[in-house]
């Protein structure tokens with residue numbers, strides 16, 4: 001276990017904002033997790049569990065607490081009658097896992113290619129993209145339960161998955177440290193029809209390879225064109241969540257001319273549509289650029305302070321509400 005002091009949160013998160021964290025502990029084996037929590041208890045400090053920092057934002061005053069990061073690596077593979085079970089340690093980089101699975105011809109997570117972050121964070125907000133979410137294949141996770149001080153297994157059904165949600169970021173927030181995740185993947189390919197933008201890309205480029213590797217290439221190309229690489233441009237999450245509506249809300253929205261998609265996962269309006277139509281696409285607000293390709297994405301071009309981000313966020317949220325009557329919800333978590 002490595003204990004570091006006064007580390008800038010801006011260096012640990014992809015939005016690159018945030019002052020110093022008092023302590024950052026990197027854990028390399030499960031036994032070190034209770035040691036790290038005990039260190040925080042002894043020093044009377046709160047704990048924040050961090051992964052790659054792709055969905056987390058720091059504040060200027062930093063964090064007077066202990067940030068714990070998993071550095072536990074490894075993948076275990078088990079062939080079962082139902083498919084291949086992959087157990088992945090939480091410190092693995094998520095996209096390496098997708099690459100590994102696709103190379104073995106395993107389907108189930110190929111559309112989740114290039115989502116930045118560590119495997120341990122993947123179930124927290126039930127990562128999703130292009131018609132797949134981790135909940136579709138995740139069977140269980142191993143956790144350290146801070147409320148009982150024990151190691152436990154939580155099954156898929158224990159996790160209460162929905163759009164960008166699980167118990168890990170709602171009812172049981174901060175209770176569990178995710179050690180590893182287990183997904184069941186099968187040989188084969190994703191069923192058609194694929195997500196709209198994949199179908200559009202296939203038609204435009206005459207593509208016929210729909211194997212996991214093929215879909216991974218398509219998704220990677222779409223994302224490269226639309227989304228910033230957080231190593232090159234500072235950003236976090238999709239900054240705003242999409243809006244999910246009940247059937248009657250969807251009808252009301254449609255009657256006002258808003259584009260509602262009725263999919264397997266419910267009725268959805270892409271929040272980016274409101275941001276774009278409110279005139280924000282490509283705009284620079286307080287050093288924060290609203291992406292002109294995906295309006296849900298905010299890029300930190302020159303903001304140095306959390307307040308710059310907060311002001312840009314308020315301008316967008318308030319104007320969208322004034323024009324369309326919907327409050328946009330922020331996706332990234334804040335370290336407070």
Ligand SMILES: Cc1cc2nc3c(=O)[nH]c(=O)nc-3n(C[C@H](O)[C@H](O)[C@H](O)COP(=O)(O)OP(=O)(O)OC[C@H]3O[C@@H](n4cnc5c(N)ncnc54)[C@H](O)[C@@H]3O)c2cc1C
Pocket residue numbers: 014048049050051052053054055056070090115116117118119120121122124125126127128129168169176177178179227228229230235236237238333
């Ligand atoms: C350019 C870009 C594109 C993105 N595209 C997508 C997308 O298509 N779909 C999508 O769903 N997300 C997307 N995201 C968001 C982000 O990639 C995911 O949320 C990812 O899972 C974050 O992983 P992380 O390791 O960076 O988590 P962090 O940001 O470090 O942490 C996120 C949350 O998980 C908790 N957490 C982290 N590790 C653990 C652990 N081991 N145990 C318990 N809790 C933990 C943290 O406390 C925090 O609440 C995107 C982000 C960026 C910057």
